[in-house]
Amino acid sequence: MDAAVLAGLVMVVSVLIMLALGIPIAISIGLGSTISMLFILPFDVAMSSSAQRMFTGSDSFPLMAITFFILAGNIMNNGGIALRLVNCAKVLAGRMPAPLAQTNILANMLFGALSGSGVAAAAAIGGTLGPIEKKEGYDPNFIASVNVASAPTGMLIPPSNTLIVYSTVAGSVSVSALFIAGYFPGILWGIFCMILVAFIAKRRGYRSAESVDFKTGLKTIIIAIPSLLLIVIVIGGILAGIFTATEGSAIAVCYSLFLSLCYRTINWKQVKTILLSTAETTVIVTFMIGVSMIMSWIMSFTHIPAIVADTLLGFTHNEYAILFIMNAILLIVGMAMDPIPAILIFTPIFLPICVSFGMSPIQFGIIMTMNLCIGTITPPVGPILFTGCRVGGVTIESIFKHLLPFFTVTVIALLLTTYVPAVSMWLPSVFGLVK
Secondary structure (H helix, E strand, O other), rough: OOHHHHHHHHHHHHHHHHHHHOOHHHHHHHHHHHHOOOOOHHHHHHHHHHHHHHHHOOOOOOOOOHHHHHHHHHHHHHHOHHHHHHHHHHHOOOOOHHHHHHHHHHHHHHHHHOOOHHHHHHHHHHHHHHHHHHHHHOOHHHHHHHHHHHHHHHOOOOOOHHHHHHHHOOOOOOOHHHEEEEOOHHHHHHHHHHHHHHHHHHOOOOOOOOOOOOHHHHHHHHHHHHHHHHHHHHHHHOHHHHHHHHHHHHHEEEEEEEEHHHHHHHHHHHHHHHHHHHHHHHHHHHHHHHHHHHHHHHHHHHHHHHHHHHHHHHHHOOHHHHHHHHHHOOOOOOOOOHHHHHHHHHHHHHHHHHHHOOHHHHHHHHHHHHHHHOOOOOOOOOOHHHHHHHHHHEEEOOOOOOHHHHHHHHHHHHHHHOOOOOHHHHHHHHHOOOO
């Protein structure tokens, strides 16, 4: 057997075995990839090459944006910003059926757009609105399912850490273009959830809220404007070319900290805890990216992406069928793997196939992210699912049947994004970010 083929086989088998044994994903990828290097390189060269790949993969200026956006999200989660967004969402929800549930969806979209984290949105918004909804007579499982299903919108609506990771792995893909491309799919996801909630509310008889008078509503929105301005400042500045995505993330930290201190909802003791939490998350993400660079090199050397492409094209040359197969694979992968490692592993495999039949890397990035977002609300991994259940005080078994209709509408949104390029590509073209 050819050494390159053997190395590729060893990597795949060893990683799968270690994952089955419960070894952390980053360790499995790094160790499996390094072991496979020994079949094509001398020991000392394999070790030094692995270390070099890890260092060069982590030493990236755009990746600094992840650290700052994580920090900004943690500050907002502890700085009272969530409550102001919830109050603003209540006004926007107006007299919609099941207004508190609709508020939950809108607040998740707003908070996710500020923090870039679906888990943070599920915890902050679910923890704020959940008790109120229970007092109003909402079914706890329904409450939790709405919160869980709408929280991933923050991973699509910019800023998004998953899209930053994808841009790094895909190479020469504009973070700004990816950010803008995520708006319509993320909003579409939220709108579909709101339509479904309205339908369920009418069947269950959840009443509309008392109308808010104009003066109170205006005051509530004005109070939320400083928080909402973060989106305008960061995304507007990136689009206008005033600063890069990385610089924008640092501005998001300064602005969110300034707001929290002005609101007097955070103290310097909490800042220490926030910094430690951010450091822990950043180290995990950075280490994951570093070890994935070793795997990427092995994949390139052993031609694994080409083998997968030939296999898929052996079944069919129909691009619609190929995209359907990719979606199915990514949905399954998302159920068992967190988004970031999944992006690191499968982008080098699937992206060349999509590019070969003319799809923009930007559209594929949004499609991949949407698939993996759905995975965050499905067992057995489902970080947003577990967070939403814990915050809502329900079990996965009790909530799952309530989530099934939401899975249906999110998959419809995914298919629209997959087969209608304008859903993700129209806005970037309007802003001149793509040709």
